[in-house]
Amino acid sequence: MATQKSIWVLNGPNLNLLGERxxxxxxxKSLADIEQRCRDTATKAQFDLExxxxxxxxxxxxxxxxxRTVAAGLAINAGAYTHTSVxxxxxxxxxxxxxxxxHLSNIFAREEFRHKSYISAAATGVVCGFGPMSYVxxxxxxxxxxxx
Ligand code: DQA
Numbered sequence: 001m002a003t004q005k006s007i008w009v010l011n012g013p014n015l016n017l018l019g020e021r022x023x024x025x026x027x028x029k030s031l032a033d034i035e036q037r038c039r040d041t042a043t044k045a046q047f048d049l050e051x052x053x054x055x056x057x058x059x060x061x062x063x064x065x066x067x068r069t070v071a072a073g074l075a076i077n078a079g080a081y082t083h084t085s086v087x088x089x090x091x092x093x094x095x096x097x098x099x100x101x102x103h104l105s106n107i108f109a110r111e112e113f114r115h116k117s118y119i120s121a122a123a124t125g126v127v128c129g130f131g132p133m134s135y136v137x138x139x140x141x142x143x144x145x146x147x148x
Contacts, residue, residue: 005047005048006047006048006049006050006070006071007038007042007047007048007049007071007072007075007142007143008050008067008071008073008075009038009049009051009102009138010052010053010054010060010067010076011051011053011076012057012079012080012088013054013055013056013079013080013081014055014080018034019033025110026104026131027104031053033132034135035051037132038135038139039051041135041139042139047072047073047139047143050067050071057081057087060076060091061087061088064076064088064091064092064094068095071095071097072097072142072146073099073143073146074092074095074098075101075102075135075138076099077134082101082103082114082119083113083116083117089118089119093122098124098145100125100126100127100142101123101127102126102127102128102134102135103129104132104134105128107128108128124141125141
């Protein structure tokens with residue numbers, strides 16, 4: 001059950017196949033492994049965790065809108081929608097809570113089309129390139145923001 005003391009972590013397309021998907025880039029850990037690390041990190045900071053994944057842009061938009069009323073902070077790895085989605089950008093701009101953009105890989109060290117993010121301008125900050133640790137750092141950053 002989501003509460004005001006919830007951190008939300010949203011994941012976009014193809015991240016359900018982590019562990020099988022291009023392991024040379026994304027590593028061997030599954031999304032369930034990453035969820036567990038996020039849960040441990042949030043629990044230590046005394047936050048609940050809401051962790052979701054969708055392959056559908058509209059579902060991500062609906063979840064961002066849902067987070068608006070119940071989340072204390074949001075981390076989002078929008079996957080490929082990072083580079084295409086004005087709808088996700090606009091939804092994030094509705095939120096008045098800390099937002100961290102997350103990527104497993106260093107998108108700036110990859111193909112040119114990954115260098116553009118529609119998420120960054122709507123986020124408080126960005127963590128990328130540290131594999132599953134990117135998620136842990138994002139949650140640490142969110143809880144640090146809330147302490148300010
Ligand atoms: C990603 C990077 C994106 O460019 C890509 O489309 C993904 C994963 C990452 O976590 O490194 O799906 O967001």
